[in-house]
Amino acid sequence: MDALARYEPIIPEFDAFLEACERHLPTTVRVNSIKATRDRVVDALEAEGIDVYGRDWNSDVLGVATGKPGKTWPYVHGWIHGQEEVSAVPPAILDPQPGEVVWDSCAAPGGKTTQIAAAMDDEGLVVANDDNLGRLSALRANCDRLGVTSAAVTNTDARRATLDPFPGVDAFDRALVDAPCTCEGTVRKNADALEGAGASASRNLAALQSDILERAIELTREGGTVVYSTCTFAPEENEAVVDDALADGDCRLLEFDTGLESSPGITEWNDETYDDSLTKTRRYYPHQNDTGGFFAAKLEVTA
Numbered sequence: 001m002d003a004l005a006r007y008e009p010i011i012p013e014f015d016a017f018l019e020a021c022e023r024h025l026p027t028t029v030r031v032n033s034i035k036a037t038r039d040r041v042v043d044a045l046e047a048e049g050i051d052v053y054g055r056d057w058n059s060d061v062l063g064v065a066t067g068k069p070g071k072t073w074p075y076v077h078g079w080i081h082g083q084e085e086v087s088a089v090p091p092a093i094l095d096p097q098p099g100e101v102v103w104d105s106c107a108a109p110g111g112k113t114t115q116i117a118a119a120m121d122d123e124g125l126v127v128a129n130d131d132n133l134g135r136l137s138a139l140r141a142n143c144d145r146l147g148v149t150s151a152a153v154t155n156t157d158a159r160r161a162t163l164d165p166f167p168g169v170d171a172f173d174r175a176l177v178d179a180p181c182t183c184e185g186t187v188r189k190n191a192d193a194l195e196g197a198g199a200s201a202s203r204n205l206a207a208l209q210s211d212i213l214e215r216a217i218e219l220t221r222e223g224g225t226v227v228y229s230t231c232t233f234a235p236e237e238n239e240a241v242v243d244d245a246l247a248d249g250d251c252r253l254l255e256f257d258t259g260l261e262s263s264p265g266i267t268e269w270n271d272e273t274y275d276d277s278l279t280k281t282r283r284y285y286p287h288q289n290d291t292g293g294f295f296a297a298k299l300e301v302t303a
């Protein structure tokens with residue numbers, strides 16, 4: 001947990017935060033509304049001895065009290081997807097609508113792609129991109145199992161993505177940048193997550209994250225929405241990256257409230273200051289909702 005010590009000045013109730021990071025992460029699943037309803041899923045899981053409980057902020061997210069849902073037929077048939085609760089936040093605030101064209105720039109293995117497609121009633125187009133060929137089979141398999149027919153899988157470096165493969169598409173309506181990051185917020189399910197974490201690892205990733213976010217803003221129509229998210233606590237990968245995008249002058253931050261407890265983004269870190277509007281971004285800490293850690297920013301494209 002040493003790598004987390006540098007966050008003491010910015011994380012509220014720091015001792016409770018550290019204590020939560022050492023606790024086992026609750027298992028959660030997301031109901032796949034393309035194939036099933038919440039009630040049918042609850043009944044089917046209970047018939048297999050899996051007890052679940054609802055989560056107030058999102059009726060499609062179920063906590064698992066007992067049993068292993070990944071070994072049940074509702075899982076095999078794609079009625080549910082194993083998804084960490086707080087990782088359902090970015091697609092929820094992206095708020096994609098049926099018929100839209102949405103870019104998921106860093107999509108594998110597809111937890112958020114399939115959530116986006118479900119929110120769109122599987123109508124429209126979700127371009128699910130990832131530059132790592134080895135991760136595309138899991139992305140495709142998840143789309144198949146969950147019955148997603150609206151996704152097109154691409155394998156490009158998001159920094160250089162174009163609209164050329166999609167004749168007739170002038171711009172994306174919305175884009176998600178669920179960026180590659182140091183993954184510190186996954187420490188509750190992977191104790192090794194903090195190995196190699198720290199300011200220098202975070203600074204090394206920031207240029208890639210900024211370039212992908214910049215490309216997402218360029219490819220999204222004026223008035224469209226871009227969500228930037230990471231599963232790390234590092235301001236270098238979070239507020240600093242969004243601050244960079246704001247400085248280009250083509251977007252502005254929007255406020256959002258998922259119903260989950262969260263803290264506002266910060267505007268000062270070490271020797272840096274960020275735009276005041278960075279308080280509209282949200283930080284989700286493990287002790288607030290008994291989840292992993294996440295950061296999310298919702299941007300409107302203005303030019």
Ligand SMILES: C[S@@+](CC[C@H](N)C(=O)[O-])C[C@H]1O[C@@H](n2cnc3c(N)ncnc32)[C@H](O)[C@@H]1O
Nearest residue numbers: 106107108109110111112131132157158178180
């Ligand atoms: C946090 S993971 C995405 C998780 C995914 N959104 C989900 O919910 O299942 C980040 C992904 O970014 C991909 N990635 C890294 N660099 C990239 C780049 N330059 N262009 C596109 N994808 C990239 C990685 O291969 C990885 O799959």
